[in-house]
Amino acid sequence: MADSATFLLAGVMGYPVMHSRSPMMHNFWFEKKMLNGRYLPLSIKPSNLESGLRALSSLGFSGCNLTIPHKEEALKVVDDCDDVARKIGAINCITVNPNNSLTGTNSDWYGFITSLNEEHPNWNVESGPVVVIGAGGAARAVCYGLLNEGVSEIRLINRTKERAEVLVHDFGRVVTPVDWRLRHEALSGTNLLVNTTSLGMVGQPSLDLCLDLLPTESVVYDLVYTPLETSLLFSARSRGNKTINGLGMLLHQAVPAWKSWFNIMPEVSDELRQLILNDIHK
Ligand SMILES: NC(=O)c1ccc[n+]([C@@H]2O[C@H](COP(=O)([O-])OP(=O)(O)OC[C@H]3O[C@@H](n4cnc5c(N)ncnc54)[C@H](OP(=O)(O)O)[C@@H]3O)[C@@H](O)[C@H]2O)c1
Known part of the structure; x- marks a missing residue:
């Protein structure tokens, strides 16, 4: 279980990434769970993917999600991945392990x-x-x-x-x-x-x-x-x-990431769905 005294960090790497609704979704959960933390959009060019991923542990990130165009390339960078990721051939979620190694999975x-x-x-x-x-x-x-x-x-x-x-x-x-x-x-x-x-x-x-x-x-x-x-x-x-x-799909694929990063299962509530719907309708 995440320690509420520490500051929790995660994010989504993509290029472009600023259109992503993931920060809104994950930051909603930080607020609901009353946890100190932030989920950030990380604009990473394909040529910087490996160095960006390797920097996660020293920056204090618990992990990150991946979006277009990084899902397949990131699989080549991580130290380990599960059978699901191997079969799908792409990852959308990375967890930073206590020894700083990176494990990839796919929850799409x-x-x-x-x-x-x-x-x-x-x-x-x-x-x-x-x-x-x-x-x-x-x-x-x-x-x-x-x-x-x-x-x-x-x-x-x-x-x-x-x-x-x-x-x-x-x-x-x-x-x-x-x-x-x-x-x-x-x-x-x-x-x-x-x-x-x-x-x-x-x-x-x-x-x-x-x-x-x-x-x-x-x-x-x-x-x-x-x-x-x-x-x-x-x-x-x-x-x-x-x-x-x-x-x-967008909402539910985010749930297992929280389990891996913080050992918490967040809820896909009507309130969360409405928050994202309102933003799409803006
Ligand atoms: N809702 C969610 O949570 C969620 C999750 C993941 C992805 N998505 C969405 O799924 C879509 C695909 O993502 P991806 O990661 O699979 O992308 P991708 O690996 O780049 O694949 C894109 C697919 O679209 C086809 N395509 C693109 N332009 C086309 C065109 N003009 N005519 C015919 N086919 C075309 C490609 O066909 P070719 O092989 O012929 O190029 C390929 O099959 C995106 O819109 C993404 O936002 C949604």
């Missing part, structure tokens, strides 16, 4: 699955195949989470075929690659559709996907949370599909 999969089960508890792994669009770090975390839940078929669609093939190779036969041009047809019979690309995010083009063949009982999950309703989610909701945005 946990955030994804927890929010899926929270927002649609009736979603059933046995109700049919899942379509995952994208093959980057987030897609790998989503596939890991889905396989862990017992999903028996994932249709993986990515613009760059080679990247999809690497993911398929790493995750095994449950994941089958589908050509980007066949993405509309691949929705037939699907139980869950997940967009893990950055398409639909503020400043990015929309995901061009025709939902005509998607069953109306399917859940549509978009990892994007700015905006809260992407054009994919708008189209899905308009035709009667249940939808989930990326906010729940």
Whole structure:
């Protein structure tokens, strides 16, 4: 358990990073728990990642989160990582150990699955195949989470075929690659559709996907949370599909980090959710 007499430090390394809602979220928890501490945005260029990470212990940090573009490179820097991080091939959380070594893990999969089960508890792994669009770090975390839940078929669609093939190779036969041009047809019979690309995010083009063949009982999950309703989610909701945005994943992926850094499990409360929602709506 963290000692309330000491000053606790953690942060998020990214480039850019100032848009990140993580400081707001973690500083809310410091306040709620009445702990002396601060969670800081750390703007670290890719060329400075290793020196930035190595400085954490001497600066008194308990650890840090990682966001774009550091999740894969940081895995090469840490002294150790768990099996989850190794399988996903990327880390979003580092803990500084008492001997100053760095351990990496990945909690994006946990955030994804927890929010899926929270927002649609009736979603059933046995109700049919899942379509995952994208093959980057987030897609790998989503596939890991889905396989862990017992999903028996994932249709993986990515613009760059080679990247999809690497993911398929790493995750095994449950994941089958589908050509980007066949993405509309691949929705037939699907139980869950997940967009893990950055398409639909503020400043990015929309995901061009025709939902005509998607069953109306399917859940549509978009990892994007700015905006809260992407054009994919708008189209899905308009035709009667249940939808989930990326906010729940963002909130829940942060919980295990506190457990590793401070041995505390913080709550994803309505108050916290509202705080972040208000900031996104600003
Ligand atoms: N809600 C959350 O907590 C949470 C957590 C993690 C990530 N995310 C979000 O997930 C998204 C992806 O993150 P990541 O770490 O996986 O990034 P990444 O490793 O850079 O992967 C990006 C993915 O988007 C695809 N893509 C990008 N531009 C495209 C385009 N114009 N047309 C088709 N595909 C395109 C890429 O396809 P190619 O391989 O063809 O380039 C790749 O599959 C980001 O928006 C991120 O903010 C959200």
